[in-house]
Amino acid sequence: LLPSHRPAVAFPLLAPSTLGATRDGLQIVHAAFGEQDAAFQCVVNVSPQQLTLVGLSAQGQRLFSLRQDGNDVEVERSPLAPAQLDPQRVLADLQFALWPLSALQQSLAGSTWQVGEPVPATRRLRREGRLIAEVHYRDADRWNGGFWLSNFEFGYSLSVESQPLP
Numbered sequence: 001l002l003p004s005h006r007p008a009v010a011f012p013l014l015a016p017s018t019l020g021a022t023r024d025g026l027q028i029v030h031a032a033f034g035e036q037d038a039a040f041q042c043v044v045n046v047s048p049q050q051l052t053l054v055g056l057s058a059q060g061q062r063l064f065s066l067r068q069d070g071n072d073v074e075v076e077r078s079p080l081a082p083a084q085l086d087p088q089r090v091l092a093d094l095q096f097a098l099w100p101l102s103a104l105q106q107s108l109a110g111s112t113w114q115v116g117e118p119v120p121a122t123r124r125l126r127r128e129g130r131l132i133a134e135v136h137y138r139d140a141d142r143w144n145g146g147f148w149l150s151n152f153e154f155g156y157s158l159s160v161e162s163q164p165l166p
Contacts, residue, residue, distance in 0.1 A: 013088065014095050015070035016051040018103040024165045025143050027094065033156040038082065042090065043165070053091050055081070066091055093158060096125060097135045097149055098142050 027042040040063060041056040049070070055063040063081040066088070067074045075087050096104065096115070101123070104115045114126045125133040132153045139145025142162065149158040 012107060013068060013073060013091055014099055014103055014107055016046050016068060017048040017070060018107075019046050019048075019099055020103070022047045023143055026163050026165055028161040028163075029090075030159040031156060032158075033084070033154075036084075038085075040085070042094070044094065051091075053087065053094070055085065055087060055090065093133075093149055093151075094160075096133065097123070097147055097160070098162075 023044065023046045025044045027044060029040050029042060031038045031040075039058050041058070041060075043052075043054045043056070045052045051066075051068045053064075053066040053068075055065075057063055057080065061078070061080055063078050063085060064087040065076045068091070073088065077087070101115065101117055108115055112128045113132075114129075115123065116126075117123050121137040123135040123137075124131060133149065133151045135147050135149045137145065137147045144162055144164055146159070146161050149160065151157070
C-alpha cells in the first residue's frame with residue numbers, strides 16, 4: 001500500500017503519445033509500505049491518443065480505472081480500493097519505470113528534478129541532487145520482465161512483473 005498521505009507526483013503525468021508506441025500489458029504489483037504489504041494487478045493499454053490503466057485486486061475485482069488522453073485524467077475508484085492506493089501515483093511510477101528516458105528528461109527540463117540511467121538496468125530520479133526514487137530492471141525488455149522501484153522520499157517499494165496481454 002502506498003503512504004496514506006497523497007504524495008505529490010514528481011513530474012506531470014506524460015501524454016500517452018510520449019511513449020512513442022502502442023503497448024498493452026499486465027503489471028503484477030507487490031507493494032510494501034512500512035509494515036503493510038499489498039498485491040494488485042494493473043492492465044495498461046497505451047495508444048498515441050489514450051492511456052487506460054485498470055487496477056484489479058488479487059481476486060480480479062476492479063479497484064480503479066484511469067483514463068488519460070494527454071490533456072485530461074479521469075479516475076474512477078471502487079469502494080473496494082484502499083484509501084492508500086492512488087491511481088495517479090501508480091501511473092506516475094509506471095511511467096517513471098517504463099517510458100523512454102528521453103520523454104522523462106524532456107518533461108523535467110528546466111525543473112529541480114533530474115532523471116538518468118547512471119548504470120545499465122538502473123534508473124534514478126533526483127530532486128536538487130537528492131535521490132528520490134530508483135528502479136532496477138531484471139530484463140532488457142521493460143514491458144516483458146520484472147523491475148523493482150523504491151521511493152525513498154515516501155518510503156515505499158514496488159516489485160513489478162510485466163507481461164504482454166494474451
